[in-house]
Amino acid sequence: MKKLLFAALAIALVLAGCSSGGKSDVIKVGWLGALTGDQAVWGENELNTVKMLFEEYNAAGGIDVGGKKYKLEVIGYDNKGDPQEAVNVTKRLTGQDKVVAIIGPNSSGNAIPMAPILEKAKVPDIATVATNPKVTVQDGKVKPYNFRVCFIDPYQGAVAAGFAYDRLGARTAALLYDVGDDYSQGLREFFKLNFEKKGGKIVADESFNSGDVDFRPQLSKIKAANPDVIFMPYFFKEVALSANQARDLGIKQVLMGGDGWPSDQLISMGGKAVEGSYFVNHLDYADPAVQDFKTRYKAKYGKETELNGFLAHDAVLLLVEGLKKAGKVNGEALAKAFEGIDVQGITGRIHISPETHNPEGKDAAIIKIVDGQYVFQEKYAAQ
Amino acid sequence: MSWTYIQGILMLAGINMIAVLGLSLLTGFTGLFSFGHAGFMAIGAYVGAWISASPASTPAGLGLPFILAIVGGGAAAGIVSYFIGRISLNLKGDYFCIATLGFGEAIRLIFNNVNRFGGARGWPGVPGRSTFLVILIADVIAILFLANLVKSRHGRNMIAVREEELAAQIAGINVFRYKMISLIISAVYAGVAGVFFAHYMTFIQPKMFSLTKSTELTIIVIFGGLGSISGSVLGALVLTALPELLRAFEIWRLVFYGAAVILIMVSRPKGLMGGMELTPSGIRKVLAERNALREAKTKLLADAQSGEED
Amino acid sequence: MVQFLQQLINGLSIGSVYALMAVGYSLVYSIMNFSNFAHGGVIMLGAYFGFFSLTLLKLPFVVAFLLASVGTLAVAIIVERIAYKPLRERKAPFLYFIISAMGASILLENIVIATIGPTFRTYPEVFSKVPITLGPLAIGRLDLIIFAISAVCLTLLILFIEKTKIGKAIQAASYNVKACALMGVNTDRVILTVFGLGGFLAGVAGVFFGMKYTVYPQIGNITTKSFIAAVFGGLGSLPGAVLGSVILGTIETFVAGYLSSQFRDLIAFVILIAVLVLRPTGIMGKVTEDKA
Numbered sequence: 001m002k003k004l005l006f007a008a009l010a011i012a013l014v015l016a017g018c019s020s021g022g023k024s025d026v027i028k029v030g031w032l033g034a035l036t037g038d039q040a041v042w043g044e045n046e047l048n049t050v051k052m053l054f055e056e057y058n059a060a061g062g063i064d065v066g067g068k069k070y071k072l073e074v075i076g077y078d079n080k081g082d083p084q085e086a087v088n089v090t091k092r093l094t095g096q097d098k099v100v101a102i103i104g105p106n107s108s109g110n111a112i113p114m115a116p117i118l119e120k121a122k123v124p125d126i127a128t129v130a131t132n133p134k135v136t137v138q139d140g141k142v143k144p145y146n147f148r149v150c151f152i153d154p155y156q157g158a159v160a161a162g163f164a165y166d167r168l169g170a171r172t173a174a175l176l177y178d179v180g181d182d183y184s185q186g187l188r189e190f191f192k193l194n195f196e197k198k199g200g201k202i203v204a205d206e207s208f209n210s211g212d213v214d215f216r217p218q219l220s221k222i223k224a225a226n227p228d229v230i231f232m233p234y235f236f237k238e239v240a241l242s243a244n245q246a247r248d249l250g251i252k253q254v255l256m257g258g259d260g261w262p263s264d265q266l267i268s269m270g271g272k273a274v275e276g277s278y279f280v281n282h283l284d285y286a287d288p289a290v291q292d293f294k295t296r297y298k299a300k301y302g303k304e305t306e307l308n309g310f311l312a313h314d315a316v317l318l319l320v321e322g323l324k325k326a327g328k329v330n331g332e333a334l335a336k337a338f339e340g341i342d343v344q345g346i347t348g349r350i351h352i353s354p355e356t357h358n359p360e361g362k363d364a365a366i367i368k369i370v371d372g373q374y375v376f377q378e379k380y381a382a383q
Numbered sequence: 384m385s386w387t388y389i390q391g392i393l394m395l396a397g398i399n400m401i402a403v404l405g406l407s408l409l410t411g412f413t414g415l416f417s418f419g420h421a422g423f424m425a426i427g428a429y430v431g432a433w434i435s436a437s438p439a440s441t442p443a444g445l446g447l448p449f450i451l452a453i454v455g456g457g458a459a460a461g462i463v464s465y466f467i468g469r470i471s472l473n474l475k476g477d478y479f480c481i482a483t484l485g486f487g488e489a490i491r492l493i494f495n496n497v498n499r500f501g502g503a504r505g506w507p508g509v510p511g512r513s514t515f516l517v518i519l520i521a522d523v524i525a526i527l528f529l530a531n532l533v534k535s536r537h538g539r540n541m542i543a544v545r546e547e548e549l550a551a552q553i554a555g556i557n558v559f560r561y562k563m564i565s566l567i568i569s570a571v572y573a574g575v576a577g578v579f580f581a582h583y584m585t586f587i588q589p590k591m592f593s594l595t596k597s598t599e600l601t602i603i604v605i606f607g608g609l610g611s612i613s614g615s616v617l618g619a620l621v622l623t624a625l626p627e628l629l630r631a632f633e634i635w636r637l638v639f640y641g642a643a644v645i646l647i648m649v650s651r652p653k654g655l656m657g658g659m660e661l662t663p664s665g666i667r668k669v670l671a672e673r674n675a676l677r678e679a680k681t682k683l684l685a686d687a688q689s690g691e692e693d
Numbered sequence: 694m695v696q697f698l699q700q701l702i703n704g705l706s707i708g709s710v711y712a713l714m715a716v717g718y719s720l721v722y723s724i725m726n727f728s729n730f731a732h733g734g735v736i737m738l739g740a741y742f743g744f745f746s747l748t749l750l751k752l753p754f755v756v757a758f759l760l761a762s763v764g765t766l767a768v769a770i771i772v773e774r775i776a777y778k779p780l781r782e783r784k785a786p787f788l789y790f791i792i793s794a795m796g797a798s799i800l801l802e803n804i805v806i807a808t809i810g811p812t813f814r815t816y817p818e819v820f821s822k823v824p825i826t827l828g829p830l831a832i833g834r835l836d837l838i839i840f841a842i843s844a845v846c847l848t849l850l851i852l853f854i855e856k857t858k859i860g861k862a863i864q865a866a867s868y869n870v871k872a873c874a875l876m877g878v879n880t881d882r883v884i885l886t887v888f889g890l891g892g893f894l895a896g897v898a899g900v901f902f903g904m905k906y907t908v909y910p911q912i913g914n915i916t917t918k919s920f921i922a923a924v925f926g927g928l929g930s931l932p933g934a935v936l937g938s939v940i941l942g943t944i945e946t947f948v949a950g951y952l953s954s955q956f957r958d959l960i961a962f963v964i965l966i967a968v969l970v971l972r973p974t975g976i977m978g979k980v981t982e983d984k985a
Contacts, residue, residue: 035634036803038911040811077630080637083591087584088391088627095385112507113586121387134507139440179495179955180590182504206954209492210590211914213906214710216703217949217957224696237813241906248824249699249831269815269907416788470966474973476787477728481924482969484917485962492959594917598795605792634807641800648793649779 027063027070027329029054029319030093030102030123032086032110035078038211041263042106042308046128047076049312050103052300063320066327072320075099079110086110087117094121100331101126101322103315106308108132109182111146118145124322124335126315128308129259129282131156132186136357145331147338147357149314149350150282151364153183156258157190158382159364160231160280164256165198167366167380168278170228172203174253176218176242178234180210187233187258194382203227208238215242216249223251235260240269247273254278262307267372277369283310283347284365284376290346314345318352390515392624397518398579400619403603404525404612405572410601411609412533413565414545415472416480418597419487423460423570425592426490427577429500431456432509432587440508442501449512453521453578460574461567463490468566472559487597494589505588506581513583521579522616525572530612532568541565542610573600606647607655613665614656621655695829700950701943706836708942710905712935713843713898714919715926716850717891719934723867724887727787728920728928730794731772733913734801735892739765739899740908741805747817754819762896769892770885772797781884798913805910814908839901846897847935850890859886867929925965927978936976941965 031050033043054072057063062071075097079085086105093099094117102118102125105111111130115138118125127135127148136146164170173195178184192202204225206218219242222230230246230253232239239261246255255277262281266274283290293313297305318341323329326337339354350359363379402424409415435452436444471482495503532538540561543551552558581587599622607618625643629636647654659665714736721729742764746757776793820838824831854860859882866873866883874880902912919938926937944964949957968975 036637036806036811038811038909040634040806041813044811078633078636083584083586083588084395085626088388088395091388091391092385092627092630095387095391109505109586109588109590112505113584116511116585117387132504134504138508139437178503179492180503182588185503206949208954209958211911213915214703214707216706217700217946218954220696220699220703221950221954237907237909240815244822248822248833250826250829265813265815269813410788416791470970474969476726477722477928478924478969478973478975478978480728481921482966485921485966489959489962492956492962496955602792602795605788609788635803637803638800638807641796641798641803644796645776645793645800648785648789648796649776 025062025068025070026073027065027323028073028075028097028099030089030097030099031074031076031104032079032089032093032102033076033104033106033128034081035076037080037082039081039107042129042306043078043081043104045306046104046106046308046312047074048301049297049305049309050074050076050316052297053313053316056296057320063323065323065329070323070329074103079105081107081110083110083113087113090114090117090125094118094123099123100329101319101334103312103319104128106130107183108135108186111135111148115143115146119143121331122335123331124338126318126338128311128315131259132182142355142357145335147318147335147352149311149318149345149347149359150259151362152358153186154190155382156280156364157187157192157233158194159366159380160187160233160256160258161191161194161198161200162382163278163280163366163380164229164231165195165200168229168254168256170200170254172201172225172227172229174204174206174222174225174227174230175202176206176208176215176222176230176232176234178210178238179207181234183260184234188231191231191233212238213241214245216245219246219249219251222246223249227253229254229256232257233260236263236266237269240266240274243270243273243277259307262367262374264304264306267369271372274369275371278377279367279369280380281365281367281374282307282362284367284379285374286376287346293346310347314343314347314350317345318343318350392627393620394513394515394518394583396620396623397522398513398576398583399600399603399623400522400616401525401579402573402576402600403607403615403619404529405569405576406600407604407607407609407612407615408529408532408541408572409565409569410604411611411615412538412545413541413562414548415562415565416476417483417487417569417601418480418594419467419483419485419490420569420573420600421592421594421596422487422490423464423573424577424580424596425494425587425589426460426463427456427574428581428587428592429494429506429577430459430574431578432506432581433500435512435582436506436509442499442506449510449517449582452512452582453575456578456581457571457575460577461571464567464570465563468563472562472566484594484597487592488594491589491592494592501588503589505586507586509581509585509587511582511585513579518579518583521575525575526612526616533612537561537564545610602644605654606644608653608657608659611654611656611659613661614654614659617655617661696950699830700946702830702832702836703950704943704946705840705939706833706942707946708922708939709836709840709843710898710902711919711922711938711942713839713846713894713901714916715923715934715938716847716931717894717898718916718920718923719926719929719931720850720887720894721891722923723929723931724863724870724884725777725787725790726929727790727794728923729891730791730920731769731776731797731801732891732895733916734798735765735769735772735895736899736902736916737805737910737912738768738801739896740903740912741809741899742896743900744814744816744903744908747819758897758900761900762893765896765899766889766892768801769888769895772801773885773888802910802913809910811910814903816904816908819904833905835901835905839905842897842901843935846894847931850894851931853890859883863887921961921965924975924978925968927975930975930977933975933977940976 062069077089108130111127177188204222257279261279322337326333343350353360366377431452603618608614742761922938922941926933948960
């Protein structure tokens with residue numbers, strides 16, 4: 001038994017050793033995210049997207065950097081959605097695999113502790129859907145090697161609150177959020193701030209804990225508060241469950257959410273309960289610009305892409321354009337090249353601000369669920 | 384292999400080692416099983432971050448030297464553990480274990496709701512003061528202190544409590560007091576580990592200190608071997624590195640991790656080093672036992688052969 | 694008043710799910726004196742077995758339900774053989790069992806992630822999801838069914854333990870395994886039976902959990918709550934496990950409904966600890982002191 005264990009470890013070491021060392025005309029790009037744990041759905045989707053796009057670039061002969069053709073190679077590692085593993089993986093990618101840039105992760109809590117390592121190794125990172133402002137800016141200073149292709153929580157919260165107040169005419173709102181989740185707490189905070197600033201009133205502010213599956217106690221309380229709209233800033237599994245339970249309790253109000261909502265599974269699990277709901281999204285699914293990617297992904301992997309795929313797509317786009325602009329395969333030059341770059345992605349125009357490393361002025365899309373379809377309403381920019 | 388990567392894992396193992404050594408005193412030497420030590424780590428991490436973080440950052444800290452953060456974080460965890468011990472140390476077996484689980488989770492839930500410390504969104508901008516050298520020194524101190532404690536009269540009393548609580552009581556050992564000392568020391572160790580963790584990660588979030596973290600620590604203690612300090616040291620090194628070594632298996636790696644835990648429990652029910660120590664005298668003892676066993680075997684065989692010949 | 698009644702219904706419904714899971718814990722505890730943390734993993738597999746029997750094999754619900762429960766019965770026995778039996782033979786202390794159980798639970802969760810994938814899955818609609826409404830109150834049909842099935846399972850279990858020969862052996866073993874073995878009882882068979890029963894109940898719990906909520910690899914985590922409920926009621930006592938679950942579910946609901954949902958779990962833990970301080974072996978727990 002013991003021998004077996006040691007044999008397994010020995011194999012692991014050998015395999016680990018094999019992955020390093022490559023040819024000079026290959027650009028190695030790291031990816032990290034959750035392939036196991038409760039965020040694995042998104043991680044798998046992102047890595048698949050990056051792999052697919054790299055294969056496509058390579059099939060077309062690679063990319064041109066400083067007059068030389070390079071192939072792209074992705075080295076992807078699982079971090080279980082755990083910040084501690086994100087740190088390990090970043091050290092491994094920068095130290096051992098010598099990647100020139102990293103794509104991911106999808107969670108802010110995992111992206112924030114990477115910064116000092118990236119800075120030391122001079123390797124830039126493009127976060128996909130990490131929406132906490134502190135991923136790129138800490139205490140008023142921009143982190144030199146952290147970038148992202150998505151909008152940030154304060155913006156998303158302002159869009160949701162603005163849309164609820166101005167377009168839906170809601171004057172009272174109830175909040176239900178995941179108290180153990182940074183994304184959910186952030187979005188709730190900025191929704192509350194902006195909704196109250198506009199003159200609206202939060203009549204119920206309820207929370208649950210990550211991993212909970214029953215929300216009826218909180219929903220019963222929300223029902224009694226009788227709000228105009230209920231804001232649910234968390235991920236689709238909990239959204240579907242809580243929406244179903246809300247309808248069971250006879251809650252008829254409009255539900256609203258953020259970019260944790262969109263997924264095929266929301267429709268299949270939420271069914272009628274989420275009909276007529278609105279959420280803030282990074283893109284319009286019916287936009288002609290995204291159709292091509294959607295079909296390519298489905299053809300290759302046999303299933304629909306999640307939201308993360310679109311943003312991973314744009315992260316790859318940003319990376320490739322950045323490499324071309326830099327003209328050399330070097331992390332430091334690449335980070336410089338990202339600043340001020342202007343790329344037309346499928347989720348919108350990505351113009352990286354040198355001050356914040358965020359894509360400035362990226363519009364949010366408001367989506368309504370009609371007959372089990374995600375129907376685009378309007379591009380909405382918060383003031 | 385790159386040194387930054389290996390160094391990073393060694394530092395993590397060193398940080399885990401401090402918490403594991405403390406837990407080893409509680410579980411391995413005193414016989415109490417805790418599911419809440421991540422809570423003490425959280426207290427250490429947050430208090431430590433508060434003491435050393437710059438007053439200009441958000442959330443703001445006091446901007447004091449790292450050494451004060453280590454002392455403060457450890458002390459805070461120790462003080463909290465005293466009150467927890469007062470309430471729960473009289474509970475038996477699984478009931479004590481569920482009470483510590485409750486406290487551990489409660490501590491995490493409180494931090495989730497404290498906006499002063501960043502709530503669930505966490506505390507970025509903790510200064511990265513945990514260097515390889517500092518952690519190494521802390522580990523050496525932690526090991527030496529524990530080794531001396533275990534060898535002292537107090538250590539023997541704790542072992543007595545583990546072996547036969549009733550008998551220890553009758554022999555005049557104040558069982559509750561020794562359980563309390565053991566709990567407080569283990570909490571201080573966990574708190575100090577939390578301080579180092581916060582200053583290694585430079586970012587802390589309540590969800591880092593979940594039940595999973597507590598069970599991970601307990602798994603390391605048992606994996607290394609109850610009642611063995613060198614076992615805890617080895618366990619912390621092996622089990623922190625194991626998920627990294629298993630990376631090549633990609634999504635299968637946690638399957639292997641789980642299998643490895645079962646395997647070691649089943650094939651070495653005393654853990655890697657149960658009851659043994661990796662000291663010169665410890666090794667001599669084991670070798671002597673082995674030799675004695677081999678001699679006995681050859682003698683038996685010889686006897687059997689001579690018996691056949693007769 | 695309406696609010697109060699609705700919250701009471703919510704609490705009972707949550708409590709009955711905890712109860713289904715907690716009984717399995719308590720059953721194993723009563724014989725083995727350790728908390729079988731692999732139970733959560735087995736429940737999760739039960740949810741998947743039921744799901745695939747309904748969707749892939751397109752079996753009728755009752756067959757799928759039985760198939761899932763028999764499947765988890767087998768899994769529970771396999772886990773016992775691999776992870777616990779060698780420890781039992783070496784008379785290892787309960788800590789080793791717990792660690793081995795944790796290893797098994799990590800293993801089961803991740804096997805599912807690696808083979809079936811991490812996505813969430815929704816059960817097809819077996820029972821109508823439209824709740825029964827009594828005026829402003831809403832009662833889920835599934836909740837009523839879960840309530841009824843839990844009651845039936847528990848009655849059958851208690852009858853089995855009270856009336857059959859092997860059941861009597863289980864009772865005897867729960868007082869003292871060693872003495873029982875000396876009296877000529879095949880304790881290995883008793884232990885297998887207990888794990889089998891626990892596994893069967895895990896299947897029942899898994900299928901209903903999956904139907905009520907959804908199926909995903911981390912279902913096992915929710916069983917922490919049912920473990921707490923089992924301790925609350927007193928480990929090793931089946932009625933205690935049910936009582937503890939119902940009380941925990943109701944307390945949680947009322948705390949969220951009337952005090953603060955932010956601090957719901959916190960207050961639940963405080964109450965748990967208070968109960969333990971006042972009654973160190975839970976509400977109906979068996980005394981294990983002299984067996985350590």
